Structure formats: C-alpha cells, structure tokens
Amino acid sequence: MLRLAILMFCVFSITTGEFVVAGILPEVATDLGITVGSAGLLVTAYAVGMIMGGPVLTAVTAGVDRKRLMLSLLAVAALGNAVSALAPGFSLLLVARVVTALVTSTFFAQAIVIAVQSAPPERAGSTVARLAFGMNLAMILGAPVGTQIGGQWGWRATFATIAVACLIGLALVLWQLTPPPEAGRTSAVSELRVLRRTPVLLALAVTAVGNVGVLMVFSYLAPLLTGLADHPVSRLPLLLLAYGVGATIGNLVGGALHDRDPRLFQPGLLGMLAATLLAAWFVATSTALTGAAVVVIGLFGFAIIPGMQARVMATAGEAPTLAMAVNASGYQVAAACAGLVGGLIADSAAGPRPIYLAGAVLTVCGLALTIVATRASRGRYHG
The missing domain is CATH 1.20.1250.20 (MFS general substrate transporter like domains)
Incomplete structure (x- = not known):
C-alpha cells in the first residue's frame, strides 16, 4: 500500500x-x-x-x-x-x-x-x-x-x-x-516485439477508439451546456466538478468490476456508456436531464479505463512497459481525434448536439473491438 x-x-x-x-x-x-x-x-x-x-x-x-x-x-x-x-x-x-x-x-x-x-x-x-x-x-x-x-x-x-x-x-x-x-x-528488442502481437494491437485499438466518444463530449461540454436557454455559464465549473467526481467513482468501480469478470463487465461498461451518450442526445434540450447525463457519462467513461489498461498489461506479458506507453499515446490520439471530429460537428449547421450521437456510435465501435480483442486473446487474457 x-x-x-x-x-x-x-x-x-x-x-x-x-x-x-x-x-x-x-x-x-x-x-x-x-x-x-x-x-x-x-x-x-x-x-x-x-x-x-x-x-x-x-x-x-x-x-x-x-x-x-x-x-x-x-x-x-x-x-x-x-x-x-x-x-x-x-x-x-x-x-x-x-x-x-x-x-x-x-x-x-x-x-x-x-x-x-x-x-x-x-x-x-x-x-x-x-x-x-x-x-x-x-x-x-x-x-x-x-x-x-x-x-x-x-x-x-x-x-x-x-x-x-x-x-x-x-x-x-x-x-x-x-x-x-x-x-x-528488459530489452528494447523484447519490448518492441510485443507490439507485433495481434492481441496487444487490438487492446491498443480498443483504447484509441473506445475513448473518442466520451472525450468528445468532455472537450465540448461548454458549447453543449451553455447553448441551453436556462443553463447559465456560471454553472459550468460546478458541473465539471460533478463530472470529475463521477469519473473518480467510475474509475474505482470499474477496476473492481474488471477484477470480478473482465470478459463480462468491460463490454458491459462500454455498452452502458454508449447507451448513456445516446440518452444524452435525446434529452439534450433539458438542463436537468443533460446535467445528470453528463455526470453518468463521466462515471462510465472512466469506469472503462482500468480494464483497458489491464488488458494491455495482460496481453503484453513479459515486456509490458512499452505497450503501456503506447497505450497512453493511444489515449492522447483519441483526445486529438475527439477535438477534431467534435469541432467539425460543433461548427456545422446542426450545432453541437449531434456530438452525443456521434460519441455513442464511436463507443459502439470500441465495444465491437473489445469483443474481437477478447476472442483473439482467448487463452492469454485472464484479466
């Protein structure tokens, strides 16, 4: 400890x-x-x-x-x-x-x-x-x-x-x-060899794709919320704090659930995140419901991270350090893509609201990759 x-x-x-x-x-x-x-x-x-x-x-x-x-x-x-x-x-x-x-x-x-x-x-x-x-x-x-x-x-x-x-x-x-x-x-050669393994590459892809949706919403919270008629700008810091608290709780709960059954809970958490993003799109005109949805998005968005990290560790085996560094880079790539795609949506005629819907679709893609990765690493990945 x-x-x-x-x-x-x-x-x-x-x-x-x-x-x-x-x-x-x-x-x-x-x-x-x-x-x-x-x-x-x-x-x-x-x-x-x-x-x-x-x-x-x-x-x-x-x-x-x-x-x-x-x-x-x-x-x-x-x-x-x-x-x-x-x-x-x-x-x-x-x-x-x-x-x-x-x-x-x-x-x-x-x-x-x-x-x-x-x-x-x-x-x-x-x-x-x-x-x-x-x-x-x-x-x-x-x-x-x-x-x-x-x-x-x-x-x-x-x-x-x-x-x-x-x-x-x-x-x-x-x-x-x-x-x-x-x-x-370990040696640089052994660390680099790990990146040739299909299960490792799939685990890294899950991180890069599975996080784009939630990061897109986080990056554009201000335009998503301040566009509501009854949502003053002064409430934004409070909601960001609530998002952070939800993220903290989700992180700890997601780690515990992953240890219980990674094959069940990791796809389940991604599915719940996608469903919450879709629900946020439906209720985006209501300040109270949108605020609640954003906090839940933070919870599920961070609940998926421990499992993603643990999957990379497990599939990388005896030389995990470089894989973990690449995984961190994958998260940053997801953030960069979230900023780019979210910006294009926010500047469109439809406004920022479709960001929720696009985030849900991208999270479903991450869910599909998770299922493929679990099957590909069968026999190696035990959580």
Missing part, C-alpha cells in the same frame, strides 16, 4: 502539470504578450510530446534499472516545471512543456507496471484504478488548486508548486520505493 500511495502521489504531481495549463492560459497569454490561441499551443505541444516521445523514450530506456529510471523521470519533470516557471518567453516555455510531456507517458507506464506486478494477478484492474486515482485527483483537485494559485500569485507560481511536488515525489521514491523483482530489466 505504501508503494502504491507513493506512485499515486507522483502520478498526481506530474499529471497536474498537464491538466492545469487550461486554467492558466489567459494569465500566460497576458504576461507573455501573446494571444490565448497561441498560448493554447502549450496544450497541443504537450499532447504531441506524449504521443510521439513517450513510446520512443520508453523503448530507449527499456534496459535501465527501474528505480533509477523513475528517479530520473521525476527529476526531469521537476526541472521542466521549474524552467516553465522561470521561462522569460513563450518559446522556452513551449520547449519546457514538451520536455515535461516526454517523461509523463513513460513515468505513467513504469508506475502501472510496478503497481500491477506488485499486486496479485486477480487484482490487476483495481490496482490500475487506484493508481489512476492519482490522475483523477489531478483533474478534480490539482487543476483547480493550481488555477487558484495562478490567479493569486501568477501562473509561474503554479508551475513552481508542481516542480516542488515532483521533487517531493522524487524523495519518496528514493526513500521508500523498491520495485518488485519481476519488474527488472
């Missing part, structure tokens, strides 16, 4: 740096004399850094001692946030965010591998869920607190605080974290 708590705190510290940027963009733009749109490139650059750099860095460091690697990654994260706090101009700030993004994906992959290999095989899903709870906290606690710090003392104070949190995580890892013997060295 101590090992898992340390990893959770480290994940919370690093991923807060990802989520908090959206809340301090206006301050960054004003201070550096750029437009908010230009400042938004910080978000895009971070996502690209995770998509492209995470798997490459993970493959390159495959043979490095895991504890030493974790310490190095935390040191780079602390340095990246410190440079972000001190950057005199936008160019250096952009570089610092990309460098920080490179280590985020790799650290999360390493943390999941250590956590799962430290737990009994039958508790893989709940272990992933508990580790991902650190990311949930970054969304519902770290980002609002970081935004508040930025509003009170400036955006540089936000990045400085995250740098200190990363240093505390580094000290905790150095003091108390000892990876299990099973989490020893």
Whole structure:
C-alpha cells in the first residue's frame, strides 16, 4: 500500500502539470504578450510530446534499472516545471512543456507496471484504478488548486508548486520505493516485439477508439451546456466538478468490476456508456436531464479505463512497459481525434448536439473491438 500511495502521489504531481495549463492560459497569454490561441499551443505541444516521445523514450530506456529510471523521470519533470516557471518567453516555455510531456507517458507506464506486478494477478484492474486515482485527483483537485494559485500569485507560481511536488515525489521514491523483482530489466528488442502481437494491437485499438466518444463530449461540454436557454455559464465549473467526481467513482468501480469478470463487465461498461451518450442526445434540450447525463457519462467513461489498461498489461506479458506507453499515446490520439471530429460537428449547421450521437456510435465501435480483442486473446487474457 505504501508503494502504491507513493506512485499515486507522483502520478498526481506530474499529471497536474498537464491538466492545469487550461486554467492558466489567459494569465500566460497576458504576461507573455501573446494571444490565448497561441498560448493554447502549450496544450497541443504537450499532447504531441506524449504521443510521439513517450513510446520512443520508453523503448530507449527499456534496459535501465527501474528505480533509477523513475528517479530520473521525476527529476526531469521537476526541472521542466521549474524552467516553465522561470521561462522569460513563450518559446522556452513551449520547449519546457514538451520536455515535461516526454517523461509523463513513460513515468505513467513504469508506475502501472510496478503497481500491477506488485499486486496479485486477480487484482490487476483495481490496482490500475487506484493508481489512476492519482490522475483523477489531478483533474478534480490539482487543476483547480493550481488555477487558484495562478490567479493569486501568477501562473509561474503554479508551475513552481508542481516542480516542488515532483521533487517531493522524487524523495519518496528514493526513500521508500523498491520495485518488485519481476519488474527488472528488459530489452528494447523484447519490448518492441510485443507490439507485433495481434492481441496487444487490438487492446491498443480498443483504447484509441473506445475513448473518442466520451472525450468528445468532455472537450465540448461548454458549447453543449451553455447553448441551453436556462443553463447559465456560471454553472459550468460546478458541473465539471460533478463530472470529475463521477469519473473518480467510475474509475474505482470499474477496476473492481474488471477484477470480478473482465470478459463480462468491460463490454458491459462500454455498452452502458454508449447507451448513456445516446440518452444524452435525446434529452439534450433539458438542463436537468443533460446535467445528470453528463455526470453518468463521466462515471462510465472512466469506469472503462482500468480494464483497458489491464488488458494491455495482460496481453503484453513479459515486456509490458512499452505497450503501456503506447497505450497512453493511444489515449492522447483519441483526445486529438475527439477535438477534431467534435469541432467539425460543433461548427456545422446542426450545432453541437449531434456530438452525443456521434460519441455513442464511436463507443459502439470500441465495444465491437473489445469483443474481437477478447476472442483473439482467448487463452492469454485472464484479466
């Protein structure tokens, strides 16, 4: 439990740096004399850094001692946030965010591998869920607190605080974290070979496709909700908080259900998510019903994640770290696609409402892939 708590705190510290940027963009733009749109490139650059750099860095460091690697990654994260706090101009700030993004994906992959290999095989899903709870906290606690710090003392104070949190995580890892013997060295070749397996590729595809629908709704919550006549803009932060609480509950419940029967509950949760998205499309003109649907979407949207992570771990077998890093990139690809497709729908003559319907269709595609993946990995995947 101590090992898992340390990893959770480290994940919370690093991923807060990802989520908090959206809340301090206006301050960054004003201070550096750029437009908010230009400042938004910080978000895009971070996502690209995770998509492209995470798997490459993970493959390159495959043979490095895991504890030493974790310490190095935390040191780079602390340095990246410190440079972000001190950057005199936008160019250096952009570089610092990309460098920080490179280590985020790799650290999360390493943390999941250590956590799962430290737990009994039958508790893989709940272990992933508990580790991902650190990311949930970054969304519902770290980002609002970081935004508040930025509003009170400036955006540089936000990045400085995250740098200190990363240093505390580094000290905790150095003091108390000892990876299990099973989490020893692997080679880049063995990690790369895993990506040739059909069950692994299908598991990665499930993550990339199955999350697009829910991420599309999350990305365009503001236009979806503020377009309602009786929904004031002031309610949006409260609903976002409710979404985050629902996501946290869903994450923990989804992990527990996955451990009970992954073959039953993972497709079931995806089916429930698709049904909720479809229901949201039907009730999209009602503020109360839409608000309730959004919270349930958050619950089911995060309930599916532990099972997806555990499936990749199980199918990757003896060399899971690179697969987990690619899986994190797959999630970022889903986010990028959600932004693109959702934007096209929102700008169409029909307005943003069809986003719910498109999300339901894409989630059904993820469900179909899950069924195919389960059949393809029969005999290998036991949850």
